Amino acid sequence: MTIGTAEKKDVPLYLTGPGTVTPNASVRITSRVDGTIQQIAFTEGQDVRKGQLLALIDPRPYQAVLDAAKAKLQQDQAGLANAQLILTRYATLQKNGFSTEENLDTQKSLVAQYQAGITGDEAAISAAETNLSYTRIEAPIDGRTGLRLVDEGNVVRGADATAIVVLTQLKPITIIAPMPEASRPALTAALARGTVVADAVSKADGSVIAAGKLTVIDNAIDPASGTLKVRALFDNGDLALWPGQFLDLRVTLDVARGATTVPSSAIQRGEGGLFVYRVGSDNRVTAQSVTAGTIGGGVAVITSGLAPGDRVATSGQFRLAPGVSAVDSPAAAGSQQPAAPSGAGKTTGTGEG
Structure with missing residues (x-):
């Protein structure tokens, strides 16, 4: 049998839910114009930076369209200059009575046509330049490439x-x-207080894979499951987290300061509720009713029934019974575990949150 001591310590209060690692951003790189791929400029699994060239589509058809649009602009600009010169002459002739008002109006209309044509030419050049730029397919974000899907x-x-x-x-x-919908007020309050620590916990061995922070609580509860989605952000500098990975997300809601704690293995459950075997100064045990708060991570928070310094049995309880010596308990005493004393308290939380 092992004996432990109730201690006063700060205990983090956790809320844990099954999580899935999700990329902060994921982009399907597609072409925005038609053409033949001249170059694939990345290798599979390569880390690329925003703006880096990923693929090049044959730009010649789009360059030709741009050149034609620029030539049309030059043509219309020359036509406009000539039309404006003639308009100036007509205005002088009409003032001196050597030209009709009709000729002047006709020339004004021709100048306006050239001006409108130039506006259209500039728009055509802008569209051609845009399409030409689309032949260079560049990374819109920093990230890692996956498998190449087109050669x-x-x-x-x-x-x-x-x-x-x-x-x-x-x-x-x-x-x-x-997370359970009932946890929404606690999550909201934690975020309101400041940074909320979140840990990525392995389902295999319970170890902490990475530490991050809670960033957002979803704005709706799923009525089918009664859960509320939360998102936590991780730097992931060592790439310990991978998209699609399934693990537990553990959120630290608060810290219970100066809580009375015992090893969780000391907690026993009987017909009357929770109890522990308290070891007296004479090394004899008594069944002590307790009320527990959170139980998890090998630690149980005791809200009533024990005080710091009290000794409790943490293993071998099946050999114990009230009045038996914890130092020299007979094996026969453990043939049956006694029920908890009447009126034993009930836990206020049976998980890590």
């Missing part, structure tokens, strides 16, 4: 749904987890 030499179209590659941001990265 060089293939014809792609702006209307195609097929992506050339999927670009995923891994640093930073997020975890999304559902």
Whole structure:
């Protein structure tokens, strides 16, 4: 049998939910114009920076359209200059009575046509330049490329749904987890107080994989499951988290300051509620009713029934009974575990949150 001591310590109050690692941003890289892929400028699994070239589509057809639009602009600008010169002459002739009002109005209309044509030419040049820029497919975010889905030499179209590659941001990265709807007030209050620590916890061994912070609580409760989604952000500099990974998200809601605690293995459950085997100064045990707050992480918070310094049995309780010596308990005494004393308290929280 092992004996532990009730201690006074600060205990974090956790809320835990099953989480899924989700990219902070994920972009399907597709073409916005039709053409032949001349170059794939990335390798699969490569880290790329925003603005870095990923693929190049044959730009020659779009360059030709741009050159034609620029030539049309020059033509119309020359025509406008000539029309304005003639308009000036007509105005002088009409003032001196050597030209009709009709000729002057006709020339004004021609000048306006050239001006409108130049505006259209400038719009055509802008559209051609935009389409030409689309032949350079660049990374819209920092991230890591996935598998290449289209090879060089293939014809792609702006209307195609097929992506050339999927670009995923891994640093930073997020975890999304559902939490019970009853936890919404505590989550909201924690965020209102400031930074809320969130840990990514392995489902395999309970170890903390990464530390981050809670960033947002969803604005709606799922009526089908009665849960509320939360998102936590992680720097993920060591790439310990990977998109699609399934783990637990543990949120620290608050810290219970100066709480009386015992090892969670000391807590026993009987017909009357929770109790512990308290070890007296004479080393004899008594069944002591307790009220527990949170129980998790190997620690139980005791809200009533024990005081700091009290000794309790933390293992081998099956050998104990009230009045038995904790130092020299007979094996026969543990053939049956006695029920908890009448009126034993009930827990106020049986999990990590």
